[in-house]
Amino acid sequence: MRRQWTSTAGIVITALLSLFLVVPVLLSVYAGLAVNYARGPSAGFTLDWVGQVWGLYADTVWRSLVVALLTLVVTLLIGVPGAYALVRKGGRFARAVEEIVTLPVAVPGLALALALILSYGGAGAFRQSTLFVVVGHVLFTLPFMMRSVIAVLETIDWRTLDEGAASLGAPAWRRFIDVILPNVRPGIVAGALTVVTLSIGEFNLTWMMHTPMTKTLPVGLADAYASMRLEIASAYTIVFLVMVIPLLIGVQLVADFTEKRTAS
């Protein structure tokens, strides 16, 4: 009896909490589809707002995807070998480097952006290109990739795997590609998921760093909230959800698939 009571209470509390979190999302979706939010559902529904958003801000959607992808590529190229190098090196030096790499997470995005603008603001073409935003995103997301990979490296016996491959005649780069990489794949996938999610949703840094020509989706969203009617801003949210949710599910599926392959 008692156990039933507690589990029922658990379900109710979970449902209420979920509702509390989901209701604003649903309301946003509703607002973005309503002809007039203030007049309620009686005024009818339309896709006009979504159409207008797409017309005005389609470029920010694509830019966000490109930025996320480039950020991912750079964090993979730097973060994965970097994480392995740090774990191999070990000791106080490696820990210090890890702390420094993690610093941008703790520093407010605005401060980080300001520092980048102060340093590279003079380099006009670079300052005005999307790459400038990518650099900010890489600084911010790199620690997440590295920590994720380091966490997995610490659970596998990478030293013995490396020595085993070395004894079979494999040079260092081959040991990394053939043996280390496949065995830290879960960490890489988890890191990639975090990096892409963070990059697509990143606002702080990007708002400070962007130029009118390098707006990303969240910056466009802020624009829409500030200057457009409520329905358009909400329609923007719909575009964001439609874009991000399949992406997240997709990456999660890849993660599950890799995990199963590694486990079996």
Next chain:
Amino acid sequence: MNTHAPMVTTRSGASIATRRLSKSFNGTTVLHPTDLEIPAGQILVLLGPSGCGKTTLLRLIAGLEQPDGPDMIRFDGEDVSGVPIEKRNVGMVFQSYALFPNMTVAENVGYGLKVRKVERAQREAETRRLLALVGLEEYADRRISAVSGGQRQRTALARALAIKPRVLLLDEPLAALDAVLRERLRVEIGLLLREFGITAVYVTHDQAEAMAIGDRIAVMEKGRIAQIDVPKEIYHRPANDFVADFVGTMNRIAGRVENGLLNIHGGETMARLNVGGPDRATTLCFRPEAARLASANGAISARVAATTFFGATQRLVAEVSSECRLQLDLPSNVSVTPGQILAFEIDPAAIIEFQTEA
């Protein structure tokens, strides 16, 4: 094939020689200068407790550790001290196997050949041959996580042999297995290594394993080789106290020799061991199986404290005095009960007397 090393034409791999080979980590010496000669085709077992330097010595020969100085390790007379492990062409079997979880059993075995750019058909044929040799053909396509500990061990062995190494190095290869499997595999490994006729260095802390596998055994203590010899000599003629205690069970009787007869310290009974030589204080050592029952006259008498049945033999714990307890092996059909006073004698040829006495 490895282009750096000369082609090995014999089936027996390379001979190994170390010259004043030493290793220290941060000022702590873990291996004192060591001279070692292992003829081609011989299996040398490095035996000792943990921390005695046996694994360091193996890793130095493998190239996984750098020796303290140049020209300390030679394969077939060629200095390999500066050659990294990936170019040394050594086969290595690790205690934890170091198998690649992202590859199948067959891919693991074939990896060294793949690195050497052996063409696919030849590689697969060679892999199959080795898997057959260790009895794993039907597991070829299994993932490492899907085979048992013993099968992993064999996969590791096949993988190390696949590259036709100049020497095979095994670091406690059976330590991770349960006792029954360990006993079976040590026989199999011993046979396999002899069949290959490969030079092998085998590290273990298990003296039974060392006896079963080694052509010679090097007993190590505190970074030095205490004794290196064939198993029989190690057992019957240990060089010092440490070796005597580490390999098998050793009994000790302390006493004074007067007129060629031993008086046991603290014992009410006078032992009449005819050991000869000048009068001296000494400790005599003998193995449990060197004892046999004797007529009460002219023997050592001892009170039986406990007996353990081993099948063919039984082991007695017998007290000669309060300070002197002995372990004695007798045929199990001799009826002995605790509390009984026994008279026994020791095969004079089996008595060992170490020169130094603390």
